[in-house]
Amino acid sequence: MKRSEIEAAYREIQEQFSSSLEALDGDSQLRVDEWDRDDGGGGVTRIITGPGHIEKAAVNFSAVFGPTPTGLSESVAAGSSEFYATGVSIIVHPRNPNAPTFHANIRYFETDNGDRWFGGGADLTPYYLFEEDATRFHEVLKATCDSHQVSDYRTWKSACDRYFYLPHRGEARGIGGLFFDHLTADLEEVWDFQKELGSSLSMSYVPILERRVGIMYGEEETRWHEIRRGRYAEFNLVWDRGTRFGLETGGRVESILASLPPRASWEYMHEPGPGTRERALLDMVRAGPRDWV
Amino acid sequence: MKRSEIEAAYREIQEQFSSSLEALDGDSQLRVDEWDRDDGGGGVTRIITGPGHIEKAAVNFSAVFGPTPTGLSESVAAGSSEFYATGVSIIVHPRNPNAPTFHANIRYFETDNGDRWFGGGADLTPYYLFEEDATRFHEVLKATCDSHQVSDYRTWKSACDRYFYLPHRGEARGIGGLFFDHLTADLEEVWDFQKELGSSLSMSYVPILERRVGIMYGEEETRWHEIRRGRYAEFNLVWDRGTRFGLETGGRVESILASLPPRASWEYMHEPGPGTRERALLDMVRAGPRDWV
Numbered sequence: 001m002k003r004s005e006i007e008a009a010y011r012e013i014q015e016q017f018s019s020s021l022e023a024l025d026g027d028s029q030l031r032v033d034e035w036d037r038d039d040g041g042g043g044v045t046r047i048i049t050g051p052g053h054i055e056k057a058a059v060n061f062s063a064v065f066g067p068t069p070t071g072l073s074e075s076v077a078a079g080s081s082e083f084y085a086t087g088v089s090i091i092v093h094p095r096n097p098n099a100p101t102f103h104a105n106i107r108y109f110e111t112d113n114g115d116r117w118f119g120g121g122a123d124l125t126p127y128y129l130f131e132e133d134a135t136r137f138h139e140v141l142k143a144t145c146d147s148h149q150v151s152d153y154r155t156w157k158s159a160c161d162r163y164f165y166l167p168h169r170g171e172a173r174g175i176g177g178l179f180f181d182h183l184t185a186d187l188e189e190v191w192d193f194q195k196e197l198g199s200s201l202s203m204s205y206v207p208i209l210e211r212r213v214g215i216m217y218g219e220e221e222t223r224w225h226e227i228r229r230g231r232y233a234e235f236n237l238v239w240d241r242g243t244r245f246g247l248e249t250g251g252r253v254e255s256i257l258a259s260l261p262p263r264a265s266w267e268y269m270h271e272p273g274p275g276t277r278e279r280a281l282l283d284m285v286r287a288g289p290r291d292w293v
Numbered sequence: 294m295k296r297s298e299i300e301a302a303y304r305e306i307q308e309q310f311s312s313s314l315e316a317l318d319g320d321s322q323l324r325v326d327e328w329d330r331d332d333g334g335g336g337v338t339r340i341i342t343g344p345g346h347i348e349k350a351a352v353n354f355s356a357v358f359g360p361t362p363t364g365l366s367e368s369v370a371a372g373s374s375e376f377y378a379t380g381v382s383i384i385v386h387p388r389n390p391n392a393p394t395f396h397a398n399i400r401y402f403e404t405d406n407g408d409r410w411f412g413g414g415a416d417l418t419p420y421y422l423f424e425e426d427a428t429r430f431h432e433v434l435k436a437t438c439d440s441h442q443v444s445d446y447r448t449w450k451s452a453c454d455r456y457f458y459l460p461h462r463g464e465a466r467g468i469g470g471l472f473f474d475h476l477t478a479d480l481e482e483v484w485d486f487q488k489e490l491g492s493s494l495s496m497s498y499v500p501i502l503e504r505r506v507g508i509m510y511g512e513e514e515t516r517w518h519e520i521r522r523g524r525y526a527e528f529n530l531v532w533d534r535g536t537r538f539g540l541e542t543g544g545r546v547e548s549i550l551a552s553l554p555p556r557a558s559w560e561y562m563h564e565p566g567p568g569t570r571e572r573a574l575l576d577m578v579r580a581g582p583r584d585w586v
Contacts, residue, residue, distance in 0.1 A: 045561075237527060263558045265556045266526075266557075268340045268349070269326070
């Protein structure tokens with residue numbers, strides 16, 4: 001596959017996912033920003049906000065290239081002087097605390113010394129636990145993996161559990177999903193897998209959203225929602241490698257931080273009472289990884 | 294000065310500052326947590342919250358000791374195997390967007406290879422700019438510095454401007470103040486200065502708070518307040534060395550993150566209109582350091 005083919009498929013994945021969200025939420029506003037990167041390339045950021053079910057969603061496409069930034073030349077792109085990277089990243093923050101936050105990313109990378117690889121993943125962060133949602137989400141991801149030789153649900157599920165973890169809290173971010181990176185072998189097969197993963201993302205998430213956005217909730221649920229969104233902000237700002245790398249190397253701040261929740265709060269020593277739905281969520285994220293399928 | 298003397302003075306500074314806040318806000322609730330550190334020492338965290346003027350304030354005292362953590366032994370405490378550290382840290386997040394956030398810290402450090410030093414500072418983060426507040430705040434800090442030989446307002450004011458800066462935004466956190474660290478010489482004189490600084494903290498801030506908490510405000514001001522508090526969270530989680538060090542070395546999370554705003558928000562590409570009070574604040578933090586006295 002060539003760069004142009006990958007970019008075209010990524011743009012289609014962006015378009016498809018964005019449309020599936022817009023269809024769900026008649027009250028939302030869509031904003032589309034095309035932007036250029038000073039050192040080469042650019043992207044398209046699609047933002048959905050409004051008073052409806054989607055409080056804030058960002059669906060980014062980018063294709064950037066140029067001299068390898070220092071952070072990259074010291075790590076994954078060691079020995080290269082030029083790089084090319086393209087990807088789609090998705091974040092959805094629904095308004096209803098019963099609906100989980102969704103995050104996904106697929107990406108392709110090349111260096112001028114001939115390295116090429118794919119990476120990506122998807123994960124779900126509920127604020128209230130519905131076990132059937134967690135199971136369904138993992139089932140879709142597992143089915144996509146199982147239909148390809150190159151993909152490995154068990155390994156990538158474990159990698160996701162390890163990555164989306166807040167060591168300072170001793171908590172998982174959510175119920176995990178898939179995480180894979182630096183896949184350098186069997187690139188044509190990985191590419192086939194990645195295209196299918198991209199087009200299955202809306203199927204993995206939108207039905208969950210549809211089931212949960214109509215549930216009644218009040219101030220207490222929103223308070224809990226915002227506290228947990230504080231944890232989401234902590235993960236992204238303190239631990240997420242992509243966010244930190246972007247901020248430290250002068251990436252486009254508004255695209256990088258589009259993943260942050262529309263609203264978050266921090267209360268000192270908040271602890272939900274025993275037997276509550278909030279307690280059940282907290283116990284789950286502190287209990288360690290779980291097999292959902 | 295001995296450890297016991299420093300600890301006693303620090304506890305008094307904590308008590309005094311906390312009382313001055315409680316006196317201001319009749320509706321606030323005070324919570325006092327004494328805690329132990331597994332590896333040695335402990336602290337007292339005083340938290341003020343409630344429906345009144347102080348939305349969230351934390352006044353921490355700690356005195357900790359034990360084997361030098363790896364992060365310290367690789368940096369300021371190189372070559373040591375045991376350390377001792379005591380300090381007071383203060384953060385005040387008022388509810389009214391016209392009242393600035395206040396932060397201050399004073400600390401003393403010792404290692405078993407004979408190094409001893411003081412550090413600290415104070416800084417102010419307005420959400421709307423009142424020049425007289427910025428000037429008054431700096432005047433109090435400058436007067437405290439000017440009454441001691443060892444203190445240097447100009448140098449420490451510049452260090453504060455450099456430290457409380459968000460490179461990814463190209464913005465100062467606020468209007469700065471003082472920042473000094475690793476003062477190893479003339480320790481008795483530095484100690485005299487630090488005691489005076491500690492007892493002048495409430496004078497530097499509480500009169501500003503009193504002037505601003507009665508100003509009327511509405512939803513638009515609160516929206517702006519929360520967006521700017523998002524920047525505060527970004528600074529603390531991404532750039533603040535103390536916060537990152539604490540989180541990475543297993544410090545007491547609830548004390549470390551007590552500095553985070555009670556509520557924050559992130560909106561994509563929010564830009565205040567020309568001629569607004571919000572625009573004036575944004576222009577100020579983007580304009581680079583300013584001499585307030």
